[in-house]
Amino acid sequence: MAGALDGVRVLDLSWGIAGALGVLLLAEQGADVIKVEPPGGDPFRDYDGYAVWNRSRRSVTVDLKQPAGLDAFLRLVDDADVLVETFRPGVTDRLGIGFDAIHSRNPRLVYCSCPAYPEGHRLAQRPGYDALVQASSGQQWEQPGWRLGPVFLHLPMPSMAAMFLVPTGILAALIAREETGRGQHVRTSLFQGVLLYTTQIWTWLEHPRADFFGTMVKSYPPGVHQEMIYEVAGGEYVHTSVMSGLAPIKSQDEIVGVPEASDPMRYPTLSAEERAQITPMRRQAYQEWSRDALVDEFRANNHAVEPIVGFGEQFTVDGGQPHRQLVANDMVATLDDPELGTTTQVGVPIHLAGTPGAIRGPRPLPGQHNEEIFGALGYSAEQLASFTGAQ
Numbered sequence: 001m002a003g004a005l006d007g008v009r010v011l012d013l014s015w016g017i018a019g020a021l022g023v024l025l026l027a028e029q030g031a032d033v034i035k036v037e038p039p040g041g042d043p044f045r046d047y048d049g050y051a052v053w054n055r056s057r058r059s060v061t062v063d064l065k066q067p068a069g070l071d072a073f074l075r076l077v078d079d080a081d082v083l084v085e086t087f088r089p090g091v092t093d094r095l096g097i098g099f100d101a102i103h104s105r106n107p108r109l110v111y112c113s114c115p116a117y118p119e120g121h122r123l124a125q126r127p128g129y130d131a132l133v134q135a136s137s138g139q140q141w142e143q144p145g146w147r148l149g150p151v152f153l154h155l156p157m158p159s160m161a162a163m164f165l166v167p168t169g170i171l172a173a174l175i176a177r178e179e180t181g182r183g184q185h186v187r188t189s190l191f192q193g194v195l196l197y198t199t200q201i202w203t204w205l206e207h208p209r210a211d212f213f214g215t216m217v218k219s220y221p222p223g224v225h226q227e228m229i230y231e232v233a234g235g236e237y238v239h240t241s242v243m244s245g246l247a248p249i250k251s252q253d254e255i256v257g258v259p260e261a262s263d264p265m266r267y268p269t270l271s272a273e274e275r276a277q278i279t280p281m282r283r284q285a286y287q288e289w290s291r292d293a294l295v296d297e298f299r300a301n302n303h304a305v306e307p308i309v310g311f312g313e314q315f316t317v318d319g320g321q322p323h324r325q326l327v328a329n330d331m332v333a334t335l336d337d338p339e340l341g342t343t344t345q346v347g348v349p350i351h352l353a354g355t356p357g358a359i360r361g362p363r364p365l366p367g368q369h370n371e372e373i374f375g376a377l378g379y380s381a382e383q384l385a386s387f388t389g390a391q
Contacts, residue, residue: 003030003354017159020053022166033057033105039389056360069387089119162193224372237308244304
């Protein structure tokens, strides 16, 4: 069955995380994605994540600095619906593939730009990648950390947010094209992506409740959410919640056996000093329980609680087999990567009942489809060798 985006051709010139993953969401809903790489391949290919991020597409190699390579690329543009690029502002214009040049050649094409910083930003011409955008945006300072001061975020938040902005902007422009008949320039960036996340994390009120900043505090000293992580027997952990809105039968302290149990709904409003008197007793009591027994007891008393598991554990059940529910939801996939061999990967995360998405193959090798794609445009093997870097 054809996917929802069957017939939509995307030229993917992106590097890094945001473009690759954003385009992947389109590819696995049926778009024909051609990854356009420099001779030798995308320099980010050495990242392990690329085995997943660049699946479900074809690859050509083109030297855009050569007239023959630029001409070949522009011929691909003629039949494309979408172009995605992540260069610094101004680079595509210097290469002859900026929005104005492409739009005049193919007015229906949707042109999506996702650099580190948007055009006109004071840092737009500086080297930019996820960690630097974290630093320049204030995100490293505001996120909970294990000590005072700013921390590096293991999750690449600017890129992961921009990853959703890329296909959202593209799909909106494709819908608009149905009315106007014309494509347009879709612009976002890693910096705008990180600001998307701060709408959920940065909260500042001029006249807050007395307990507000204590609840939102960073994890050094730890705020209430960090203190809801407890180690139990066997070096395992659980995360409890005192802010779930559930009406418990017994309090958590009563269950684990903490004397003079505090009111659980009052706990978030206590000062760090007051919580410090209770926390050591709690931590000792929790370690007397096995994880599964404690979770069962908490749930029986109407508490929101979850065991804290590693990624591998949530992906599998006893015996190391993929979890049946993940398999049923098509969220576990086995692919034969051309370099890594057999791999287990996350499946397609969006389900459309009428036009289901699907993985359309592992990541291609650099230029794997040069002959297939450029050959269809009439290029000979000798011509291909002149601009693709193929030997």
